[in-house]
């Protein structure tokens with residue numbers, strides 16, 4: 153199987169061009185390629201596919217093989233892949249995802265995509281649609297018990313589920329211990345991505361993330377968008393915020409009137425290669 157490894161703010165995935173390759177069992181293939189010791193090493197697998205309703209389609213799988221509806225860093229990398237490889241010459245690309253059609257604007261330097269702005273659509277705050285098991289109209293700054301401690305959570309879906317927790321200092325979070333406890337908490341029937349957010353000032357936040365199905369990653373695009381919406385709901389920041397992640401920075405604009413979130417950030421190729429996948433996978 154031919155692949156390209158790409159990253160957006162250090163959130164790295166194996167991309168397969170399904171106009172040329174067939175991936176029969178993507179859940180299993182994602183586990184194999186993502187393994188950082190016995191595979192290529194990545195946060196998951198992303199398939200670039202033909203679409204009947206948009207220019208391209210994305211399917212994305214976490215490192216544990218579970219499928220997600222959306223991947224913010226992944227959609228930017230797909231825009232770079234299809235443009236740089238001459239699969240389109242459009243500077244506004246439409247992409248079908250399990251969370252609807254997303255529109256990607258590419259910014260090029262010397263003919264190659266450097267940055268991409270994505271219309272991430274409307275944030276969803278209704279608990280039953282995130283989903284979060286809470287008998288409320290919206291989950292803002294709600295107290296929950298996790299591993300014997302109280303945390304205050306704000307729930308937002310960007311097509312995939314997020315739980316945002318504000319902390320004094322992201323460096324002091326024992327994320328390997330607390331991340332899985334959030335992910336598998338009974339409040340979240342489809343598990344959850346958890347963002348730990350430190351407010352730097354009204355235009356800047358620092359974020360660490362525990363991703364559903366993968367663990368701690370260096371960045372999460374949907375998570376950055378969900379966090380900026382959560383900041384706005386808690387009146388902690390303005391609506392245009394730079395999110396500092398372990399692997400880089402994303403610029404997020406929350407347009408409350410239009411009810412949409414725009415994410416802008418980089419996309420880079422790491423390497424290309426070929427891997428033998430057993431027939432049963």
Ligand SMILES: N[C@@H](CCC[C@H](N)C(=O)O)C(=O)O
Nearest residue numbers: 220223224225312372373374
């Ligand atoms: N890293 C991604 C999100 C990947 C999916 C997530 N782990 C989930 O299961 O929903 C991003 O950049 O948005």
